Amino acid sequence: MSISFDTQPPQLTGIGFLRWIWRQLTSMRTALVLLLLLAIASIPGSIFPQRSQNPLKVNEYYGTNPELARRLDALSLFNVYSSAWFSAIYILLFISLIGCVLPRTWEHFKMARALPPLTPKNLERLEEFNEVKTSLSSQAALDWAEAELRRRHYRIRRLPDSIGAEKGFIRESGNLLFHLSLILLLIGVAYGALGGMRADVIVSEGETFTNVATSYDSLSTGSLFSVDDLPPFSIKVEKFTAKYDIVTSAPLDYQLNAKVVDLPGAASRDVVVKVNAPLTFGDTRVYLQANGYSPIVTVRNKDGAVTLRGAIPFLPQDGNLTSIGAIKVPDMEPQIGFVAKFLPTAERTKERGGFSSYPEPLKPILDLAAWSGDLGLDSGIPQSVYRIDTEKLTQIGLAAMSPGERWEIPGGVGSITFEGVTPWVNLQVVRDPGKKFSLVGAILILLGLLVSLFGRRHRIWVRVSENGGDTIAHIAGLTRSPGLDREIKTLADSFEKGSQ
């Protein structure tokens, strides 16, 4: 690795040219430029909405500015961190780092076995220089200096009339550890992305979730992940408790009490899941990510037979959990759909219509608009479970229901009963097999950084000469770190004291 590099490609073909490319790529300057490029390339991701973080905002952008959005999308500006150009930068950086650091590590190993450098001819020309007169013989003086330097953890090269000593090898070791650990961190990130998965599932209180791919509402996997890797646990959501500040409605605490079965047939155990305390199954963790309400309804047809019964998750719209949802009843003649809004603590004003003023169900109201016609569930086009496309439907009635109430749907098609409400939780299942490597890498990065910043590298030489009956010790040093002047001064002082 060198800082300077030739800017002109040599007149070489084939292997020579490749070697030249490799040398350019693995020069430190290239690595630094790539690192700066990576930083600059990550900026657009904090300016434009990202699909990975907030797909709704990307849709909004398309809505307000379709032409610009299409152009931005063509440049992957809504998926910056998985885009080809971003990946290109970090893969090049990765290669550059490896090509830069591995040869240097090898050099460092060789140096570790080598002796300290030979004593320069003119010690008085070095940056720190000191002369001490001593009554010892020249060999005794060298013995003394050697013992003193060894005590200070210097490595020694003994020559007939001088000593070369070196310390602070660890500074370069720290530097290399730092860069090697960066590589380990990147490996952890890559392995986590390739072998990992992330899935979401909404579970209402009282329901059980079994960890198989078909249970998830959404699932994204890395290319090396196989669904056979899913640990076969199941979680029964026993009770979800949310506490809120009475004045501000700000959430104070979420707690999920659940029963976990680790393997099919095993005994269940009670667990508590909180926002900062996920459940752990090896590399897989289950997080409590969101919560809302599922109104429980029973729908009957005109003969009084039950056509739908259950807890239907609604989507929260604000901090007071005003929630929207859709109740779809295909087994009716004609099919019925309810566009619904659930208000845990209902208020109504002229301007805003119905809304919730507190997130707990103090005065729950279910607002319904009943629509009849073909719900289009058999069309094969995937539909949101929270919305109904009412374009081909006819509205047949409106109602606002309290728990326990029953509403006879106009037109004699049947009835709906609002039985009550139960909370749901969004469990996020995440597998990241790479994160332990990333963690170790990060800790070693910090360690390497501390050593390379604060380790002190000094070289000291001592040469003795006879002058009349006296021995004179010439002490000099070279350094790239602070503190050498003190080191040499104390050495000279102790020389004077110790050799008398």
Add this chain to the structure above:
Amino acid sequence: MSKSDWAYLSNDLIYASMAVCALAFVTFTYELAWSIKVGAGAEKTTINRRAKVLRIAQALTILYFLILAVAVFSRAISAGRVPWGNMYEFSITGALAFTFAYLVASLKFEVQWLGILITFASLLTLGTAITLLYVPSAPLVPALKSAWLVIHVSAAIISGGVFLLANCIAGAYLILERMELKNDGVRPPWAERLPKLASLDHLSYRLVALVFPIWTFSIIAGAIWAEAAWGRYWGWDPKETWAFITWVGYAAYLHARVTAGWKGRRAAWLCLIAGSTFLFNYVYVNIWGSGRHTYSGL
């Protein structure tokens, strides 16, 4: 005392600390104006009197720091937690950390002259905090209830305070260098007692080298916390992205100094650029940005 009493006390003390800080600023300014007026060839008695004024300003800064410390502490008691739950609290704690870094640095280095900048920046920070960013004292949302809050945020605040100090010194370097270049290496009289360019240059490097590992630690601690709270340790959230950019900026600065031997003007500019990405992260991402770090109640 009830929790709301503590909250009121905290607010009153913030105003009190601002008043003392303003006094300190005026005293620093007076001393500076005096030194500009009399210049280098002043009599010894004048120099001694000026030194006395500087000591008074320094004492006022210490008093301001103590009052602010009690204010931040009362805020913590009123909320029943560490005072790092929203941007108002980050700002008052940040001003505290920044002033603390200055006071500690002035024990070891000749940086008393920086007081005028420190008090001015503190006044700006506290004034913005109490007028624009103020939110009533309240408990934390569930995602913030973690021991990592203390670890991650304290490391970030310390880093911010020291980065800012290093930037002030780099800025002073650039201004003084310009003056010297214009004037054949001679400084205006009032600037003569300020440290030499080389020691300013070295000091800002020492501060960055000291705090860069703390900043690295803050990012790592944040990642560990994010893994527990959000299900991933790195998600390119805007705050994470800019923390990374600041990290790269200062890493480039250290590289440029240690490996490529950059010094002086180029290094000072690089330091300022890296520092401005930190400020940008604090201001832009907190106020106008989106993402998961916006619990700030703004």
